[in-house]
Amino acid sequence: MDQRPIGVFDSGLGGLTAVRQLRRLLPSEQIIYFGDTARVPYGNRSRETILKYARQDVAFLRRFDPKAVVIACGTVSSNCLHELQAENDIPVVGVVEPAVRQAVQETKSGRVGLIATRASVSSGAYQELFRRLAPGAEVFSRACPLFVPLVEEGRFQPGDPVIETVAGEYLADLKRAGVDTLVLGCTHYPLLTEVIGGVMGEGVALVDAGGAAAQAVSRWLAEHDALAAGGGGADYYVSDRAADFARLAEIFLQESLEHTAKQIEIEMD
Numbered sequence: 711m712d713q714r715p716i717g718v719f720d721s722g723l724g725g726l727t728a729v730r731q732l733r734r735l736l737p738s739e740q741i742i743y744f745g746d747t748a749r750v751p752y753g754n755r756s757r758e759t760i761l762k763y764a765r766q767d768v769a770f771l772r773r774f775d776p777k778a779v780v781i782a783c784g785t786v787s788s789n790c791l792h793e794l795q796a797e798n799d800i801p802v803v804g805v806v807e808p809a810v811r812q813a814v815q816e817t818k819s820g821r822v823g824l825i826a827t828r829a830s831v832s833s834g835a836y837q838e839l840f841r842r843l844a845p846g847a848e849v850f851s852r853a854c855p856l857f858v859p860l861v862e863e864g865r866f867q868p869g870d871p872v873i874e875t876v877a878g879e880y881l882a883d884l885k886r887a888g889v890d891t892l893v894l895g896c897t898h899y900p901l902l903t904e905v906i907g908g909v910m911g912e913g914v915a916l917v918d919a920g921g922a923a924a925q926a927v928s929r930w931l932a933e934h935d936a937l938a939a940g941g942g943g944a945d946y947y948v949s950d951r952a953a954d955f956a957r958l959a960e961i962f963l964q965e966s967l968e969h970t971a972k973q974i975e976i977e978m979d
């Protein structure tokens with residue numbers, strides 16, 4: 711048993727889709743979430759900048775003495791996982807490997823799609839892992855840079871002409887390629903499940919990277935006798951206005967907030 715909290719972070723609100731799954735799987739855990747809302751999006755930035763931000767995010771979470779840190783961000787997971795794991799003496803779990811493993815299990819045709827931010831796709835981390843875990847699979851990838859700002863703006867409802875148009879354009883090649891499984895390699899994208907599912911059609915399995923990571927964490931804690939006992943909860947921290955967080959967080963989490971986020975200063979050096 712380990713009563714310490716689980717730290718979770720993302721560039722913004724997207725990581726809350728992973729928190730939603732963690733809360734469902736591990737209701738006794740205390741979760742500390744940090745969303746770097748002052749600096750979102752990370753997905754168009756250089757690897758050096760992403761690493762600098764990610765280190766600050768982890769340093770903030772480590773003030774709470776977490777038993778593990780979940781990188782609920784495809785961009786950080788695909789660009790900085792190894793550095794963050796090497797620098798920290800607690801488990802640091804990213805979303806890439808859990809998502810790829812789930813996709814490999816799901817696909818029947820071996821034709822798999824990946825959508826993520828530009829930085830995630832160009833890092834090659836997802837594609838490299840597919841090559842290792844499923845050498846015969848064909849992976850078709852597409853960066854979708856407009857998805858994160860649209861989701862953060864609340865423009866993710868099916869029927870919204872802006873998101874429908876953008877999704878139709880981004881997904882056209884993957885649909886033509888006939889993939890049977892599509893990795894949502896950015897934790898913002900589960901909010902677009904209906905829109906993406908509508909474009910891709912019913913036969914395509916969608917893999918939620920944050921959800922897959924939540925399952926991996928849950929298994930790891932159980933195997934290492936590190937689950938918490940008692941009533942869990944969640945505390946939320948952001949680096950920009952807390953009022954903006956409250957507006958969308960309940961939609962991401964699909965539960966009402968017990969208390970809203972606290973704003974903190976993340977640029978500590």
Ligand code: DGL
Nearest residue numbers: 724751752753784785897
């Ligand atoms: N949720 C982040 C991810 O999974 C969003 C990236 C961004 O900030 O651009 O990649």
